[in-house]
Each structure stands twice: as C-alpha cells, then as structure tokens.
Amino acid sequence: MTDVKSQAKLRLSNVGHAYKGVGGEPLTVLRDITFDVRPGEFVTIVGGSGSGKTTLLRIIDHLIAPTSGAVLIDGEKIERPGGKLSFVFQTDSLLPWRNVIDNVAYGLDLRGVPKADGRSAARKYLELVGLGGFADYYPHQLSGGMRQRVNLARALAVEPDVLLMDEPFAALDAQTRELMQLELLRIWRETGKTILFVTHQLDEAVFLADRVIALSARPGSVREIVSIDLPQPRDIATKRTPEFQAYVARLWNLIESDVRRGFQDESAASI
C-alpha cells in the first residue's frame, strides 16, 4: 500500500460529488472515482455529456470541494487551489488588460515573485510555446490557437508538477487543433510534467495519452481505464495506423450508450 502511494503523483480515492438539486433532492454527478496518475504520465479523460468530466477536473484543483472522498498529490490531501497543480481552461481566460508577457507572469505575480524575476521566467515559457516574439501583444490581437498557447505558458510558468487541462483545444479549428496536440506532446516530453487532460474527442484522447479514463454518465464513474500502447514520440502518421483506429473504436463502444442517451435527452428537451 505504501509503495503504491509513493509511486502515485496524483491519487483520487472514492471521490464523489453531489449538488443540491431541484426540491432539495441531492443530485449525484460523480460517484466513487478512484484512480492513480504516475509521475510524468499523460492521462486523458473522456465521457459523454453528463459524465461530469469538467466537474472532476475542478474538484482535483479544489476549485470545487468534493462532497466525499479525497484527492492526494504526493500523498498529501489537496485542500485549496494553487500549489503543485495548474489549470488550463477551455475558454481563453487571459486577462484582456494585460499584455502577453504579463499574462504569462500572472500566477507568479499572485505568488509574490518579484516583477523582474516573474518576467524573465515568463519569457522562458513563452519561448517554449513558440511565442517569444509576441510578449508585448494583447490577447485580443492574437488568434485562438495563439491565445491557448499563452494560456499553456501561463500554467507552466508557476512550475507545477501537474497540469490539469479542460478541453483546451475544443474551440480551435481542426488543423490548429492537430498542431496544438503535437506541440503539447513536445512540451510534455521536454518538461516531464504530469498531465491530466479532459476531452470529448476520442481521437485526441488516444493520440495524447498513456492511459485513457472512460467515464460513464449520470452519475459519472470510472467505466474503464485503457492503456494506449502506441510508441512515442507520436506524429500525424500515428493517427492513420490500424492500432490507433482500434483504440478509438474501443472507446467509442465504451461510451456510446451514454452519448446516445445524452443525445436523446437533448432532443427531447428541445421539443
């Protein structure tokens, strides 16, 4: 037991979450989520709508407190946001009144790092994401893909052990998304971070991950954890291999019934 604990970077044990629903009835959105993430591992989470993927990620960062269970990092319970984790949001959550370099340094500013030190650290990560020449630009002057790179640089600048990413490429066009996936894999290799990445795109989940966690819906719970044994480093050609396609098909089978149910619910609701 103890050696497993020391191996896990991140451990979720019996995490559950319930909202107070309509009429006071508790509405369970997540139940009994248990899994470990090893140091330096890339884990993606997929699930149909209603599987609580985003809620789960927010619970791990303690933006939301779980109603049951615990989240441990290096064996210690996470009790407030910040610290060893950093979060990359789906929408670009850059501060519009700060230029790119000041946005990247934002987390460091909040932690009281002297301004000059923060800027030089920020510059390093801005170069890592390939935007070294855009330090003085403002977010509204950048494309969606560039803004998400800045977002990533901002999350990396506080030097977290674990990156939590909530569908960060969902709003990008297909080509930009593919390039960003390759970029992310490169940055992951170069920095050795542990990454937990939520997505609704199964090919993205397979392409990036060492392991994919498939969630079931209503309430969300772990349906299956699939190890992706595709060689690293991966590139666009990886996606054309039959092995890759087989993984995507398998994940689709795992969550198909939930996706269809969600689709029917939405259709019914729109009538």
Added chain:
Amino acid sequence: MSLGSDSMQDSLKGRSQWRAVLLSLVILVVVWEVLGRYVIHNDLIFAPLSHIFERMYTMALSGELWKHVKASGIAFIFGYTAAIAFGVMTGILLALKPRIGFYVEPWLGALYATPMIALAPIFVVLLGIGLSSKIAIIFIEAFFPVTTNSALGIKSTNRDLIDASLSFGATDAQVVKTVLLPNSLPFIVAGMRIAVGRALAGVVVAEIFGSVAGIGNMIWFSAEAYDMPKLFSGVFLLAGTSVALMSVLARIEKRVAPWRA
C-alpha cells in the same frame, strides 16, 4: 495578423468622421447667421451668431463672464468629483457584497430613474441659497450613473477570469485587485461620461432655484430680460464644456480598454 490594416481603418474612419463634424459645424454656423440676420428679425427670440460671440467677448473683457464661470465651475468640480468618489465606492461595495446590494439596488434604480430636478427645491430649502445646495444638486444628479456603472463593471466580469485567478491560489483581495477592479475600470469611465451631462444639467437647475451667480443664473436672468445674445452665450459655454469633457472621457475609455473597441 491583421493588426496594421485594422488600425489604418480606424484612423481613416477617425479622419472622415472629423471631416463630417467640421462640415456640419460650418453648415450650422452659416444657417444660424443667415437666419439671425435675414430671416428672424425679432431680437427677442433669436440672435445671429456674430452678436452672440461679440457679447461673449465684451462680457469676458468686463470680467462678468469669469464671475459666472467661476461660480458654476467651483460647484461643478466639487459636486462632480464627490459624486465620482462616492459613486465608485458605493457601486463597488454593492457589487462585492450582494447581501447589501440585494436590498439597496432596487432603490438605486428607482432614484436613477427619478428626475432629480424635482428634488432640487428641497435641497435649496434645506441648505439655503448658495454653494452647498448647488453642490448637493450636482452631486445627486451625477451620483447614480457612476454608482450603477461601477457595480455593473464588477458584476459583468467573466466567471472564467475569476476561476483562472483562483486556480493560481489567489486570495479574495487579489481577485478584487487583479481581476474585478481592472474589469470595472472602463465601466467606471463610461459612468463618468454619462454623469457629465447630468451634472451640467444639475448646475443649471441649481442656479435657477437658488443662486446669485453662475452660468445657470446668467441664462435664467437673460431669459427673463429677453437678452438672447447673453442667453446663448451661457448655453454655448455649457455645451462646449460638455462636449470637451465627454470627448476626453471617451478617449480615456478607449485607452483603458482597447480590447472592447
């Protein structure tokens, strides 16, 4: 990167807009002068522009104009500045403390909608004729747009920005300082812009009800004497002040929030 072409288009738009403003101003001047000289021959209801500016000039030389500008200006500066200071503080407080805001905001809305002119005589009765009643009336006119806009600036903050800040471990005070206040800044400046017009209206109202000097006082007395050049001198001064202050504030608004343009 369409940065260059965007700013070029902006400056083109700006230039042609200036040309349009200038042209319409020239037309107005010509039409006014022609009307005053050759169409409306009654001095009791109209005056050509040349007479108005001539009168302004002589009043400026005699020191009479300065007396009125000073009387109104002092009241305006005190009333307007106090309205901004208290309005910003009240608005931010109400937005940050929804429990208080819940009780107070409906009343603020009602008072904002109430024509404050109706309350002006009350202030004159309470505070007497003079500077303090003038300041109070100007204050009450300018206070509400600043308050409601400041509160709106805090409340309209994108939830994702707050979450991003919290995810880095920001304290509540840090969220206020680094997210909520910068977000509300352009709203506050917009509120200040709206307040200019209302405060200047307050100057006139206050001086009609109770004053011994001031632009409003000057307008009111020249109306009673059918002294049109003098009346329009006062109106022009107010209009000019309003346009100047508002365009400065509009510039500042763009400056502090280039992403909203």
